[in-house]
Amino acid sequence: MDGNQNLLSRISVDPNICxxxxCIKxxxxxxSLILGYLAGGTSIEEVLEAYPSIxxxxxLACIAYGAE
Structure with a gap:
């Protein structure tokens, strides 16, 4: 599995969830929430502080997904 495919495996699209x-698996x-934060100037470190479970x-998987 190449790098992007490995990252994309962290993203889930399930009609029964959200x-x-x-979403992040x-x-x-x-x-879109994560990408919105990043586009607004929030750093990766700040997102990680706000969401310690990720x-x-x-x-990076969210960024890769957005690039697809």
């Missing part, structure tokens, strides 16, 4: 919005944190790779 109305099918892409195992969490109800939307990809990892840096989860944020």
């Amino acid at each position: 109305s099918g919005k892409p 195992g969490h109800r944190i939307w990809v 990892e840096r790779e989860d944020i």
